[in-house]
Amino acid sequence: MRAVVLCSGGLDSTVAAAEARAAGYELYLLSVNYGQRHAVELARVPEIAAALGAARHLVLDVNLRGIGGSALTDAIPVPKDRSVEAMGAGIPPTYVPARNTLFLALALGWAEVVGAETIYFGANILDYSGYPDCRPEFLRAFEALARVGTKAGVEGRTILIEAPLLRMTKADIIRRGVALGAPLHLTHSCYDPDEMGRACGRCDSCRLRRKGFAEAQVADPASYASEK
Amino acid sequence: MRAVVLCSGGLDSTVAAAEARAAGYELYLLSVNYGQRHAVELARVPEIAAALGAARHLVLDVNLRGIGGSALTDAIPVPKDRSVEAMGAGIPPTYVPARNTLFLALALGWAEVVGAETIYFGANILDYSGYPDCRPEFLRAFEALARVGTKAGVEGRTILIEAPLLRMTKADIIRRGVALGAPLHLTHSCYDPDEMGRACGRCDSCRLRRKGFAEAQVADPASYASEK
Numbered sequence: 001m002r003a004v005v006l007c008s009g010g011l012d013s014t015v016a017a018a019e020a021r022a023a024g025y026e027l028y029l030l031s032v033n034y035g036q037r038h039a040v041e042l043a044r045v046p047e048i049a050a051a052l053g054a055a056r057h058l059v060l061d062v063n064l065r066g067i068g069g070s071a072l073t074d075a076i077p078v079p080k081d082r083s084v085e086a087m088g089a090g091i092p093p094t095y096v097p098a099r100n101t102l103f104l105a106l107a108l109g110w111a112e113v114v115g116a117e118t119i120y121f122g123a124n125i126l127d128y129s130g131y132p133d134c135r136p137e138f139l140r141a142f143e144a145l146a147r148v149g150t151k152a153g154v155e156g157r158t159i160l161i162e163a164p165l166l167r168m169t170k171a172d173i174i175r176r177g178v179a180l181g182a183p184l185h186l187t188h189s190c191y192d193p194d195e196m197g198r199a200c201g202r203c204d205s206c207r208l209r210r211k212g213f214a215e216a217q218v219a220d221p222a223s224y225a226s227e228k
Numbered sequence: 229m230r231a232v233v234l235c236s237g238g239l240d241s242t243v244a245a246a247e248a249r250a251a252g253y254e255l256y257l258l259s260v261n262y263g264q265r266h267a268v269e270l271a272r273v274p275e276i277a278a279a280l281g282a283a284r285h286l287v288l289d290v291n292l293r294g295i296g297g298s299a300l301t302d303a304i305p306v307p308k309d310r311s312v313e314a315m316g317a318g319i320p321p322t323y324v325p326a327r328n329t330l331f332l333a334l335a336l337g338w339a340e341v342v343g344a345e346t347i348y349f350g351a352n353i354l355d356y357s358g359y360p361d362c363r364p365e366f367l368r369a370f371e372a373l374a375r376v377g378t379k380a381g382v383e384g385r386t387i388l389i390e391a392p393l394l395r396m397t398k399a400d401i402i403r404r405g406v407a408l409g410a411p412l413h414l415t416h417s418c419y420d421p422d423e424m425g426r427a428c429g430r431c432d433s434c435r436l437r438r439k440g441f442a443e444a445q446v447a448d449p450a451s452y453a454s455e456k
Contacts (some may be wrong), residue, residue: 058294059294061290062288064288064337066286067334067338067341068342069337095337097337097338098334098336100377101333101336101337101373107325109292109324109326109327109330110295112297113297132381141372141377144373145369145373147327147369148360148363148365149328149329150329150360150361151319151325151368154360181273211425221264
């Protein structure tokens with residue numbers, strides 16, 4: 001039983017991978033280097049793969065800087081010091097056009113080739129409620145697409161999307177990661193790390209992470225450039 | 229009025245681009261270098277873009293050789309000298325897992341950023357009836373995905389997929405291309421060109437092209453390594 005797991009090196013995808021392992025899947029970790037500002041997180045995946053005993057780890061390069069249109073791939077500032085309420089209002093500038101459609105397309109292709117029946121995806125709708133491509137209706141629409149658009153689907157092998165963190169708070173995700181023995185100490189969350197790869201502590205992703213660790217009463221193993 | 233056109237440098241996508249131009253769209257040509265055996269076709273796109281007066285031409289690199297599983301990206305032989313009937317039976321080895329999902333995902337992202345309302349796609353179900361990701365139900369499923377999975381969709385700007393060649397024979401496509409003034413002389417169709425970039429004349433794609441030009445009674449401007 002095999003699962004392709006989209007793994008960015010971040011907290012959520014690492015816990016999603018640990019969920020797949022706990023469900024008995026052999027892990028095929030897929031990372032996408034899409035020209036993101038925070039490609040430093042990808043450097044964590046080989047160690048995460050080893051810690052989880054993954055069968056394979058594949059990195060695919062797709063340079064989305066040619067498309068742009070996002071604070072993560074273009075010359076658009078990453079918001080800092082925003083309240084969680086402000087983050088939740090509307091679609092944030094860190095939305096990357098059609099990014100998750102692309103990620104799932106790549107995962108789908110690999111799932112067909114290795115014969116995986118499930119794609120694990122660390123999407124979450126609580127913290128980033130503004131991202132359209134993290135919503136359950138998006139995930140269901142992608143499953144429908146996979147059924148009609150692949151050799152596997154035509155042959156009756158459905159490939160499903162599992163998003164175990166979809167409705168969990170960050171604190172719940174952290175607690176779950178601890179319970180599953182996920183290598184949280186290897187994860188990176190910051191959207192805008194400094195030259196040394198240190199987390200800024202102030203972007204939406206850092207703020208959600210810090211709040212989550214505080215609420216879960218777990219020590220955050222990340223090192224931050226700012227104490228804010 | 230803008231359209232993103234998936235343009236490989238092949239016959240079908242070039243005629244699809246000419247259709248978009250004829251419909252009054254400003255053309256944003258998107259080519260994907262996915263590690264295909266026949267990447268030589270991509271070299272034709274800048275001239276095709278110029279001939280069609282495209283507003284922009286963007287090439288994105290995604291190396292699908294890491295995924296493999298296709299005669300176009302892996303060490304699987306490209307079929308030669310097959311009859312059209314044999315090509316139509318089942319899913320051919322030139323099927324690239326989830327390739328068109330990936331292509332449309334990239335086109336969707338760019339369409340969002342440039343404000344295009346339509347994606348033109350040279351999919352055809354007559355000649356390659358075995359490719360699941362050329363079928364109308366796949367295209368409709370992708371539109372449904374785009375509606376729920378993008379900022380554009382959430383804001384009510386639907387992005388539609390136009391596949392004007394979907395039910396046309398190759399001869400019809402060629403006649404239509406001639407009528408629209410599409411630069412057919414710049415197109416390349418072969419799946420397995422030689423080192424000089426010359427078409428083999430024997431793969432499914434060459435055979436369909438040659439048959440189409442013969443039926444349309446138009447001289448094929450391509451040069452072939454084999455007269456077969």
